Amino acid sequence: MAGDPNIARLLEHPAIWRGRSAAAQPPGLPSGFAALDEHLPGRGWPRSGLIEILIARFGSGELRLLLPALAALTRAATARWCVWVAPPLLPFAPALVAGGIMLERVAVVGGARPLWAFEQTLRSGACDAVLAWARQPRARDTRRLQLAAEQGRTLGVLFRPRRAAREASSAVLRLGLEPQASGVRITLLKARGAPRTAFCLEL
C-alpha cells in the first residue's frame, strides 16, 4: 500500500497529521550533539514552544546540553535576546563566552515572580530563547507558557525537578536527565512524533 503513489501523495496532504512521522515536523535547531539530534523530532530543539528538562539534581549537565544551541542562536546575524529567568545561581560570564555565547544578547531577570516574568518574556517576541527555573508550575501554567512561547516565536526551556515527570504538562518536549560518569543519560519522556526512548550522551 505504501508503494502506491496516489496514497503517498494523499498522505503528504498537510491536513493529515501522522503521529510518528519525522517528516511532518518543521526543522529544528541543531543541538550540537548528533546523537541527540537523531532522537529529537525535527532533528533538533524546536524553534518555538516550551520544552521541559527534568533533572534529579541541579547541575546534572542540563546547561552543557543547551550551550551549543544557545551559542548558535546568539551568534546568528538576526539574533534576538537570550534571557535567563530566576536562575538559582549566577551564570558565570567567562564560561558563557568560552562556550561561544555572545554576552551582549544575554539578559538575566531576577525577582520574586519567575512564572510571570517567564510568560512575559516568552510572549514579548524579543527573545530567541528563554531559560527559566521555577519551583512548581501547575499543568495550567505550562499551557499558558506554551501558548506564550508560540506567540512570541520563542524557545522556552523550563527546568524542573525529576519528580515532575508524573504531572501532566503542555510542553512540546520533555526530557529527563541523569548525570553519568562522562555525560548524561537522557530519557525522552514526551516528544511529538517520536517514541519514548532513553539513551546516553557524551558531553
Next chain:
Amino acid sequence: MRPRPSRSLIVPAAPVLRPLPLRGVAAAVAAGATAAELWVGVHLPGGADGAQLAALAERAQRFTPRVSLEPPDGLLLEVRGSLHLFAGITGLRAALLGECRGLQLQAMLACAPTPLAALCGARAGRPFEILESAQLIGQLAPLPLTVLRWPEDTVARLGRLGVRTVGAALRLPRAGFARRFGPAALATLDRLTGRTPEVRAAFAPGVRFRRRRELDCELTSHARLLAALTPLCAELGAFLSARQCGVTEFECRLVHRQHPATGCLVRLAAPSADAQRFTALLGEHLAALPLPEAVRACELRVARVVAQQPQAACLWQPGEHGGSLAREACGLIERLRARLGPAAIHGLTFLEDHRPEHAWSLGPPPATLGSQARSRVPGPAALAPEHRPLWLLAPPQPLAAPHGWPRRRGPLRLVSEPERIESGWWDGAEIARDYYTAVDAHGVRLWVFRERSAPHGWFLHGVFG
C-alpha cells in the same frame, strides 16, 4: 575614562569657530527670507493672554515651523512651503480657524507676501488673500492708518495733513516723510511693502511639561485614577510629538487632602512619545502604589525631554532579516521593571581578570537596537569551556573537610589536576587558590578550591551545570 593628571593633554590650538549672529538683510538672506514668502497674519480681536497665544502658536506649528508671535494679540505664520499640504490657502485657512476655535479664540486671518501687511489686513478685519507682490500696494491702500499701530500723535498729525489711509501715506515723498515723522515710521512703511525684508523671531515652544488636573470628586480607585490620568498622558504625547522629542522618565503626583502628595516616577527603557505606552506603564506603576488617602488632584510632570528621531515602522518582525527588536525589547524591560522593581533585568559583562569573582559584572540590559549592535568578542582564547563552570557561587561556600578531604553530601572525588590562580596582590583582593574539578556522590561536577594559605580551607565556587 579620566586621563591621569601626569599625562599631557592635546588641546586644539585653533579656537572653535562659531557662526556669528547675522543682522539685517544678511540674516534675512540666510533665513531664506528673500525667497517668495507668504505670511498668514492672525489677529485676535478679543485679545489673549500670553498662555493662550503660546498655546495657539504651538498648535500653529502643525502648519509650518516658521511661527512668530506678535504680542499681545497677533500671530504670524510663513506658509509658502506648506500650501500644497493643505489643499491651498483656502484649506489652510479653514484648518487654522479650526485650531483657533478649538482654543475658543475669535480670530481674523489675512495673508500677504510681507508679515506686516498680513497682520495689518487681519487687524483691519479684511480677510484678503494677496498671493502676489504686485497686488500688495493696491490692496493695502484703502486700509486705515490705525492698523500700523503708530503713536497717537503721528496718526493725528498725518490726519491733519489729510492722510488717513495707508495708500495716502505711501504716496508722500520719502525724504520729507522721514524728516517729519521719523525714520522709524518710514521703516515701518518699507517693511509693509517689502522694500526692506523683515526678519521675525521664530517661536520656540517651552520644553517643560507640567499639567495638573483637579478631580471632580475624590478618588480612591486605581482604575478611575488611571482614567483621570489618561487625558494628561495624551497631552504629554501631543506635547512631545509637536517638539519631536521623547522622555525617558516622567513623574506623576497624586495630591491628597491631608497627607503629602504621593509621587510615582515612571522610567522608560528608551525615549518615547507614545501616549498609549505612557498610560499602560502608569497603570502598572499605579497598581503597585499604596494610597494613604483619597486623591483630589493629579499632576504629570516632565523634568527633561530628549531629542528623538521619529522611528519608521519596520516591515520585518524582530529576528527576521533586518527586523529591529527595539519596540518589543523596550516594552519587555519596562513591564518587568514596573512589576518587579528597577533591578529586575540586567545584562552580563565579561571582564579580563583571572580571579573568578572579578571576571564578570552585572551591566545594563542588552542593547535594543537589533543586529547592528555588534561588539567585539572578548577573547579568552586560552580558556577551554571544560575548565570553567557555567554557574558561580558568590561568595564561595565553605566545605567541610575532615582529615583534609572535602565533602559535600558525601565525599567529593577530585577528577582534575589542580589549577592555581594566584592574583590580585595589587588591589587588596588577593587570592591564592588551587582549583579542582570534583564529582560528588550523585555525579554532579563541581568546581572547588583549596586556599593556599593557612588554614587551607576548602570551598565550593562553581557548578559545571
